[in-house]
Amino acid sequence: MIMHVGNPPPVSPRHRTGRQAPGPAPNLRSSPRGGPRWSPWCRWEVSALLLGLLFLAPALLAQQSRLGWHGETMPVGLAKGEAEGEYVWKKDGAIMVYVPPGEFPMGRAGGAADEGPVHRVHLDGYYIDKYEVTWGQWKKSGLPYLEKPNPRLPQPSSPDWGIVDDQPAVNVSWKFAQRYLAWAGKRLPTEAEWEKAARGTDGRTYPWGNEPPTFDRAVWRDHPVALRGTESARCCTAGASPYGVVNMAGNVYEWCQDTYRRDFYAHSPASNPLEEVEGQQRVLRGGAFVLEKDELSSTYRYRLWEVDKTPYIGFRAVVSGQGGG
Numbered sequence: 001m002i003m004h005v006g007n008p009p010p011v012s013p014r015h016r017t018g019r020q021a022p023g024p025a026p027n028l029r030s031s032p033r034g035g036p037r038w039s040p041w042c043r044w045e046v047s048a049l050l051l052g053l054l055f056l057a058p059a060l061l062a063q064q065s066r067l068g069w070h071g072e073t074m075p076v077g078l079a080k081g082e083a084e085g086e087y088v089w090k091k092d093g094a095i096m097v098y099v100p101p102g103e104f105p106m107g108r109a110g111g112a113a114d115e116g117p118v119h120r121v122h123l124d125g126y127y128i129d130k131y132e133v134t135w136g137q138w139k140k141s142g143l144p145y146l147e148k149p150n151p152r153l154p155q156p157s158s159p160d161w162g163i164v165d166d167q168p169a170v171n172v173s174w175k176f177a178q179r180y181l182a183w184a185g186k187r188l189p190t191e192a193e194w195e196k197a198a199r200g201t202d203g204r205t206y207p208w209g210n211e212p213p214t215f216d217r218a219v220w221r222d223h224p225v226a227l228r229g230t231e232s233a234r235c236c237t238a239g240a241s242p243y244g245v246v247n248m249a250g251n252v253y254e255w256c257q258d259t260y261r262r263d264f265y266a267h268s269p270a271s272n273p274l275e276e277v278e279g280q281q282r283v284l285r286g287g288a289f290v291l292e293k294d295e296l297s298s299t300y301r302y303r304l305w306e307v308d309k310t311p312y313i314g315f316r317a318v319v320s321g322q323g324g325g
């Protein structure tokens with residue numbers, strides 16, 4: 001069979017049926033043995049093409065891997081991170097980890113009245129920020145903030161210890177946090193999502209287990225750095241949760257999506273629970289650098305109004321989605 005490479009020869013109307021037009025092929029010439037033979041130019045073109053594919057293939061495969069094209073449905077906007085099990089939300093650069101779908105025991109027996117009853121909750125899969133949202137990320141959003149402490153204005157404002165890029169953004173009201181989340185394309189965790197990300201599925205008291213807090217695991221009021229304010233959002237990695245989420249106990253309290261209801265656990269749906277009633281206070285979780293260690297428990301529930309902002313409150317974000325490959 002004769003093959004044509006390069007510009008095709010002119011085709012007369014009677015040859016427009018897919019059949020090869022007669023006439024000499026421009027890049028082929030007869031071999032001494034009578035059969036068609038590749039010209040040197042043609043061989044060079046094919047070699048270059050094969051060589052290009054050889055170099056491009058690993059890059060294409062890596063791109064597919066980052067995008068989760070191996071049967072996964074990773075959220076758009078997420079890329080694989082450098083470390084195993086870590087992802088990067090491209091808009092704000094946040095490191096995220098995956099919490100797979102499944103049940104966990106929510107609540108605690110013997111705690112405060114609103115921490116019970118212990119009940120099983122099923123959650124769909126989601127990705128959650130590994131660290132609290134930092135001032136550096138807030139600046140990246142271009143949203144307003146105040147360089148000096150000012151509790152009377154709605155914008156997030158500097159705490160007494162100043163704005164430090166790797167420390168959590170504080171003095172952020174629930175309402176103002178929504179502006180960051182809208183920019184980033186993420187949302188707050190539900191109370192159930194926050195608790196599962198903090199303590200996993202084995203009913204532990206703290207993210208690291210049941211032992212009392214230590215200075216390498218959490219920042220609370222007994223911690224030496226607490227005298228000065230918050231610590232880096234990347235501190236206390238020894239206190240990471242079973243999913244690798246850091247500072248779920250202490251540093252800053254974190255806003256959740258839910259409005260607070262004292263007896264919610266007695267009535268909440270068994271799957272993906274969310275309580276939102278207009279005019280009610282919003283839930284905060286995890287304790288803060290100004291608080292006692294009892295409030296660092298992963299089941300402890302606190303609440304404030306949507307417009308409240310204090311130097312010990314921040315937030316982290318989640319994205320719904322399957323994957324985690």
Ligand SMILES: [Ca+2]
Nearest residue numbers: 247250252286
């Ligand atoms: Ca925290």
